[in-house]
Amino acid sequence: MIQDIYPRIYHNEYRDTKPAENDFILIFHKNTVLVRFQNEKLRYPTLKETCDFFCEYYYLFSIDQYNYFLAKSRQIVSPTANAEPAITLNGYHYENISIFRTAFSRHTAFAGITAHHLSNWYQTNQFCGCCGHSMVPDHRERMLLCPKCHNMVYPRISPAVIIGIINGDKILMSKYAGRSYTNYALIAGFTEIGESAEQTVMREVMEEVGLKVKNIRYYKSQPWGFSGSLLMGFFCDLDGSDKIILDKNELAEAGWFRREEIDLEDDQLSLTREMIMTFKECRLSYESLPQKN
């Protein structure tokens, strides 16, 4: 999956530090990122290459000995949100963040999408939600502080579930309505305030396909910066009728698929795809365990 960058090591401990000339600088504009390609590899600009265009940087994280920073650009504080990107660097261009889903080196893609998650958080918390004053970064931890009313804001992560619903030798796969991602996926949804992840599973399945499920069991989790989420994967069994009642606002289609009918390959990126492949290749170890009803 996208976060599996071994043997490289991701360090997210907060450090109050400034960039050195060879540190990487992430520059976003809406859903695009400034990059170039070098020997078919994705590259981010270094501080040296940004030519003092920016006056402030946020330390993000390190991967091995390489440090990544977010440029606090004039664009980020611009009130003209629809303006075209004004920041250009020699040899670099803006690419949609979906570039991180394509097969470049895993750690570069993971760095990019994780930086994008943090960038969104900084961008949408420039002002205090209590009093409207400008927020300032804290120096001890990753937190934004209002110097006027002392409101503290921590990075926001939205928990969400991915659900593999199993019906004997079949799994339910669906396609989203109105999204650019058009492959088959699993039922998914954000956890609402006041519910457990298991309750999210039951509610989302009922809302999106009108089915009841049982034997909900946790599989794996994944940070997913595309939607600012922590995804939690669950498998569960159909409980009762297999008749699908589709929520057409959310889904374009949904259906039951036998293993041999699943025409997908592992993309090495998403928890959704890994769960589908785990079912297809009979790697669900607890399928053979006795289950309570």
Ligand SMILES: [Zn+2]
């Ligand atoms: Zn305030």
